Amino acid sequence: MTAPVQLRLVVEAEDFEAALAFYRDALGLPELAAFEGEGEARVAILDAGRATLELANPAQKRMIDAVEAGGRESPRIRVAFEVDDADGVTRRLEGAGATVIAEPVETPWRSRNARLEGPADLTLTLFEELDGEERFVPLG
Numbered sequence: 207m208t209a210p211v212q213l214r215l216v217v218e219a220e221d222f223e224a225a226l227a228f229y230r231d232a233l234g235l236p237e238l239a240a241f242e243g244e245g246e247a248r249v250a251i252l253d254a255g256r257a258t259l260e261l262a263n264p265a266q267k268r269m270i271d272a273v274e275a276g277g278r279e280s281p282r283i284r285v286a287f288e289v290d291d292a293d294g295v296t297r298r299l300e301g302a303g304a305t306v307i308a309e310p311v312e313t314p315w316r317s318r319n320a321r322l323e324g325p326a327d328l329t330l331t332l333f334e335e336l337d338g339e340e341r342f343v344p345l346g
Contacts, residue, residue: 213257232302292334
């Protein structure tokens with residue numbers, strides 16, 4: 207069996223232009239491709255770096271919500287972006303229209319995390335690894 211080559215998260219954005227300006231221009235995700243089709247159909251594929259799928263049981267999700275957002279419950283799916291400056295990117299995205307749910311906070315696992323609500327109804331976590339090291343060790 208072969209492992210997948212790419213994880214692609216597909217998000218419907220009612221206001222496509224606003225979402226594109228936010229994720230491509232404000233957050234800085236490079237545009238890899240864009241296509242237009244019949245009936246004003248549009249899609250842009252943005253490079254978000256390396257992708258991982260983080261599965262958490264309900265207790266872990268509650269713990270993360272407590273640490274990262276003062277207990278405010280996140281939806282089942284939340285998109286997390288690793289950034290170099292959680293404070294600066296939080297301010298930049300707030301200026302680009304995001305709602306800050308929780309200001310950056312240092313977590314017990316040595317990252318600085320902020321919680322935001324972004325375009326296309328996505329709940330976002332911005333995280334900055336404080337010592338520059340990955341927090342997991344691949345198995346195998």
